[in-house]
Amino acid sequence: MPYFDAASGAPLHPVARQALTASLDEGWADPARLYREGRRARLLLDAAREAAAEAVGCRADELVFTSSGTSAVHSGIAGALAGRRRTGHHLIVSAVEHSSVLHAAEVHRAGGGAVTEVAVDRTGAVSPAGYADALRPDTALACLQSANHEVGTVQPVAGVAEVCRAAGVPLLVDAAQSLGWGPVEGDWSLLAASAHKWGGPPGAGLLVVRKGVRFAPQGPRDERESGRAAGFENLPAIVAAAASLRAVRAEAAEEAVRLRELTERIRARVPRLVPDVEVVGDPQRRLPGTVTFSCLYVDGETLLHELDRAGFSVSSGSSCTSGTLTPSHVLKAMGVLSEGNIRLSLPTGTREEDVERFLSVLPEVVSGVREKLGAPVAAGPVPTEEKNEALVVDALGRRCPIPVIELARVIDGVPPGGTVRVLADDEAARLDIPAWCEMRGQEYVGEEPADRGTAYVVRRTG
Amino acid sequence: MPYFDAASGAPLHPVARQALTASLDEGWADPARLYREGRRARLLLDAAREAAAEAVGCRADELVFTSSGTSAVHSGIAGALAGRRRTGHHLIVSAVEHSSVLHAAEVHRAGGGAVTEVAVDRTGAVSPAGYADALRPDTALACLQSANHEVGTVQPVAGVAEVCRAAGVPLLVDAAQSLGWGPVEGDWSLLAASAHKWGGPPGAGLLVVRKGVRFAPQGPRDERESGRAAGFENLPAIVAAAASLRAVRAEAAEEAVRLRELTERIRARVPRLVPDVEVVGDPQRRLPGTVTFSCLYVDGETLLHELDRAGFSVSSGSSCTSGTLTPSHVLKAMGVLSEGNIRLSLPTGTREEDVERFLSVLPEVVSGVREKLGAPVAAGPVPTEEKNEALVVDALGRRCPIPVIELARVIDGVPPGGTVRVLADDEAARLDIPAWCEMRGQEYVGEEPADRGTAYVVRRTG
Numbered sequence: 001m002p003y004f005d006a007a008s009g010a011p012l013h014p015v016a017r018q019a020l021t022a023s024l025d026e027g028w029a030d031p032a033r034l035y036r037e038g039r040r041a042r043l044l045l046d047a048a049r050e051a052a053a054e055a056v057g058c059r060a061d062e063l064v065f066t067s068s069g070t071s072a073v074h075s076g077i078a079g080a081l082a083g084r085r086r087t088g089h090h091l092i093v094s095a096v097e098h099s100s101v102l103h104a105a106e107v108h109r110a111g112g113g114a115v116t117e118v119a120v121d122r123t124g125a126v127s128p129a130g131y132a133d134a135l136r137p138d139t140a141l142a143c144l145q146s147a148n149h150e151v152g153t154v155q156p157v158a159g160v161a162e163v164c165r166a167a168g169v170p171l172l173v174d175a176a177q178s179l180g181w182g183p184v185e186g187d188w189s190l191l192a193a194s195a196h197k198w199g200g201p202p203g204a205g206l207l208v209v210r211k212g213v214r215f216a217p218q219g220p221r222d223e224r225e226s227g228r229a230a231g232f233e234n235l236p237a238i239v240a241a242a243a244s245l246r247a248v249r250a251e252a253a254e255e256a257v258r259l260r261e262l263t264e265r266i267r268a269r270v271p272r273l274v275p276d277v278e279v280v281g282d283p284q285r286r287l288p289g290t291v292t293f294s295c296l297y298v299d300g301e302t303l304l305h306e307l308d309r310a311g312f313s314v315s316s317g318s319s320c321t322s323g324t325l326t327p328s329h330v331l332k333a334m335g336v337l338s339e340g341n342i343r344l345s346l347p348t349g350t351r352e353e354d355v356e357r358f359l360s361v362l363p364e365v366v367s368g369v370r371e372k373l374g375a376p377v378a379a380g381p382v383p384t385e386e387k388n389e390a391l392v393v394d395a396l397g398r399r400c401p402i403p404v405i406e407l408a409r410v411i412d413g414v415p416p417g418g419t420v421r422v423l424a425d426d427e428a429a430r431l432d433i434p435a436w437c438e439m440r441g442q443e444y445v446g447e448e449p450a451d452r453g454t455a456y457v458v459r460r461t462g
Numbered sequence: 463m464p465y466f467d468a469a470s471g472a473p474l475h476p477v478a479r480q481a482l483t484a485s486l487d488e489g490w491a492d493p494a495r496l497y498r499e500g501r502r503a504r505l506l507l508d509a510a511r512e513a514a515a516e517a518v519g520c521r522a523d524e525l526v527f528t529s530s531g532t533s534a535v536h537s538g539i540a541g542a543l544a545g546r547r548r549t550g551h552h553l554i555v556s557a558v559e560h561s562s563v564l565h566a567a568e569v570h571r572a573g574g575g576a577v578t579e580v581a582v583d584r585t586g587a588v589s590p591a592g593y594a595d596a597l598r599p600d601t602a603l604a605c606l607q608s609a610n611h612e613v614g615t616v617q618p619v620a621g622v623a624e625v626c627r628a629a630g631v632p633l634l635v636d637a638a639q640s641l642g643w644g645p646v647e648g649d650w651s652l653l654a655a656s657a658h659k660w661g662g663p664p665g666a667g668l669l670v671v672r673k674g675v676r677f678a679p680q681g682p683r684d685e686r687e688s689g690r691a692a693g694f695e696n697l698p699a700i701v702a703a704a705a706s707l708r709a710v711r712a713e714a715a716e717e718a719v720r721l722r723e724l725t726e727r728i729r730a731r732v733p734r735l736v737p738d739v740e741v742v743g744d745p746q747r748r749l750p751g752t753v754t755f756s757c758l759y760v761d762g763e764t765l766l767h768e769l770d771r772a773g774f775s776v777s778s779g780s781s782c783t784s785g786t787l788t789p790s791h792v793l794k795a796m797g798v799l800s801e802g803n804i805r806l807s808l809p810t811g812t813r814e815e816d817v818e819r820f821l822s823v824l825p826e827v828v829s830g831v832r833e834k835l836g837a838p839v840a841a842g843p844v845p846t847e848e849k850n851e852a853l854v855v856d857a858l859g860r861r862c863p864i865p866v867i868e869l870a871r872v873i874d875g876v877p878p879g880g881t882v883r884v885l886a887d888d889e890a891a892r893l894d895i896p897a898w899c900e901m902r903g904q905e906y907v908g909e910e911p912a913d914r915g916t917a918y919v920v921r922r923t924g
Binding site for chain 2: 222304
């Protein structure tokens with residue numbers, strides 16, 4: 001049963017499993033204690049720190065283990081902001097950061113701080129120039145992911161780090177998605193990562209603070225992990241995290257080539273196999289195992305469900321798939337279609353035949369969902385049902401992708417140059433109607449407030 | 463090799479090990495995901511929550527899993543204080559709480575809050591009356607441990623909860639030391655605990671917030687665990703925590719009787735085997751496996767070291783044993799001797815012969831340390847070296863237990879009614895000189911500032 005959601009959490013690497021079970025026996029005691037069980041635990045902890053530091057490319061005393069990637073991000077941002085509070089209270093993040101970074105930014109804003117979100121292009125990438133523009137004399141910290149978790153786009157960390165360095169501003173890199181593939185390039189100041197993203201166990205993250213970076217840990221003090229991660233060390237998880245990072249790194253170069261070929265195949269073939277699909281993210285600068293695309297006239301939840309029934313575990317950035325009704329902030333920031341969104345993130349060891357089977361199953365699954373929803377068939381015009389002159393599609397109360405489907409159904413009945421107003425109150429329409437226009441070569445005029453919801457105005461160009 | 467430090471962390475219970483390794487295969491995926499691996503993880507998480515809630519005696523939706531006991535305490539205190547910020551900013555803690563509670567109180571104080579520390583008696587127990595006196599109209603929260611981690615004294619939680627309930631103030635119980643033995647009595651409002659204290663794995667704690675208790679989680683928001691514990695769930699640890707809690711509870715009644723007999727034996731025999739020993743903590747209301755005593759004229763660090771060489775892993779609340787130069791705040795609050803302090807906390811399954819061997823080894827170990835330090839022999843007066851009229855012992859720059867040893871060496875040269883001034887700058891002297899006077903039936907007059915350090919004045923009574 002193929003699991004294609006490594007970006008959420010990778011299955012445990014065999015080395016992680018082995019290290020974890022071994023250190024359950026050797027590493028349960030308190031490493032702060034002086035007796036032999038404590039000393040043994042301390043040795044394991046020190047060795048794990050050395051190994052992880054070597055893989056990250058930092059000094060062992062710059063690295064602490066946290067209880068998760070999220071807690072590494074939260075502690076890192078809070079500590080770096082507090083360490084530079086005399087400089088100011090301005091924080092820079094990209095618009096496509098992981099929610100853990102954006103939620104930390106929210107807290108900073110709620111506490112009176114200022115936050116600038118750096119925009120991304122249509123591939124999901126920021127530019128060093130975007131960070132340069134955002135920097136201010138009171139900027140305390142900038143944050144940038146090494147690669148995007150939803151679309152796989154690799155960010156220009158080295159360039160952004162250079163710009164930040166020149167301004168004397170530390171850069172915190174969320175390396176959750178890329179650390180298993182290799183060290184983060186460039187002259188960054190802080191780094192956070194999560195073991196279960198690289199095949200390590202849950203319960204371990206890491207936070208690196210380069211020497212010389214001002215850092216003031218927040219929250220109640222605790223003598224463990226240099227005061228940067230409170231609570232009894234989860235030593236079995238730490239040992240397994242370090243061991244598996246070394247192990248996945250040893251396989252990374254070869255596996256990257258193999259997975260890149262598989263995702264390239266998906267990128268190339270999905271648009272040929274399935275009509276009305278947009279593959280998103282940077283085609284070149286991207287993670288080896290991640291590929292994301294969106295399917296017009298499909299709702300993500302049903303698509304996930306049908307793929308699960310067909311045996312494939314994937315993720316989606318569509319609305320209605322994560323307990324919220326808003327589409328992924330990443331897709332939104334990129335300005336790309338969010339409906340029928342699917343992210344495949346292949347774990348190491350993914351078999352070619354599973355990818356092939358996915359490609360053979362996908363077209364039918366998508367067309368099945370479209371049929372159920374009454375989506376327009378790709379070929380041939382759809383007869384317009386409503387023929388009144390001021391063409392209005394009332395999709396109020398209808399969830400994505402219905403507003404777009406309704407728009408597609410009527411567009412052929414609109415004379416060239418004529419407009420159609422789609423009334424919708426689903427947040428996803430704000431993203432998906434312009435994206436549909438771009439895909440279909442129609443003109444998106446803009447949105448207008450309506451009595452209820454919003455009116456999205458589209459002009460037929462051809 | 464007997465390990466007698468279960469209060470720091472217990473070796474993994476076999477059930478915990480089994481549950482942990484089993485759920486490495488079944489529980490690595492994200493329980494928030496809709497595909498089968500996610501659903502399987504969710505089932506495991508729900509079952510663990512049900513099991514833990516049953517053991518605690520609460521509803522499953524009142525309990526969240528955290529990454530450690532420390533983080534449960536930190537989140538619980540911060541959330542409860544914030545939830546009642548309209549009532550006021552007054553926090554009550556006992557003077558003998560675990561450092562995680564006291565550090566959370568420090569942060570509260572640093573942020574402008576008020577903190578009252580409730581004193582304990584010489585056994586280490588608070589009284590409900592002490593909490594009643596501390597309650598104010600602006601009290602937002604009170605905290606009390608279920609049992610003390612250093613001396614094993616069981617606190618009157620039910621009585622304190624009643625007093626708090628009557629005042630409308632929630633009581634947070636740190637149940638770290640006792641939850642493996644049974645549910646916490648009384649009508650408490652919040653509860654925190656740590657799995658590795660009951661034989662569960664590191665990396666899992668739990669926080670219970672009773673329905674109706676105002677609670678506002680602090681820190682960046684996160685949708686996991688009802689928003690009360692950020693970060694990817696450490697499911698293998700959670701499953702192992704719940705399974706082992708059930709397992710140790712099933713054995714608790716019988717094992718409590720057995721361990722209580724062993725610790726009773728230690729309490730009774732140590733003072734007979736070793737001269738100048740004070741056994742501390744409540745002789746009746748105490749944890750089954752914990753016993754603590756202090757040895758005059760001995761330094762904790764050497765004692766730990768020698769016991770380790772003899773094969774025994776124990777802990778100490780003496781200064782110089784935990785990286786700080788101040789004695790345990792618990793012994794300080796109790797006003798008992800801190801030098802040569804040893805805590806034994808027997809893990810379940812401790813063998814009688816190991817306890818007997820400890821008792822047979824201890825006298826020699828203690829007398830060896832005393833000899834090295836030149837401590838006065840218990841029997842017979844020690845000739846005074848300094849015979850000048852204004853008797854001053856200069857122990858400046860000397861670490862505990864030297865100031866007390868010097869005092870004991872000269873006391874017999876002091877005429878009845880005469881005084882001796884001990885000059886010392888080791889913090890432990892402030893606690894140990896009065897404790898020595900109490901043990902020896904000499905009068906402790908008080909302390910006076912000196913040019914360097916402090917002068918502790920003792921009057922010879924007989």
